[in-house]
Amino acid sequence: MQGGIAIGAALGGLISSIWGVASAYWFAFAISAELLAAIWRELRHIAEAPTA
Numbered sequence: 001m002q003g004g005i006a007i008g009a010a011l012g013g014l015i016s017s018i019w020g021v022a023s024a025y026w027f028a029f030a031i032s033a034e035l036l037a038a039i040w041r042e043l044r045h046i047a048e049a050p051t052a
Contacts, residue, residue, distance in 0.1 A: 012024040 008028075012028070015027050016024045
């Protein structure tokens with residue numbers, strides 16, 4: 001997790017310089033949607049985890 005913000009800022013700056021400011025937000029949205037789709041089944045297990 002250390003450095004994730006720095007990497008994201010650098011990547012967002014690169015994307016923005018090539019395709020414009022709004023493209024960085026669209027890229028972040030697309031990556032977030034892909035990540036959510038990848039972990040969707042596991043979210044049920046987290047939500048229904050028994051309490052200790």
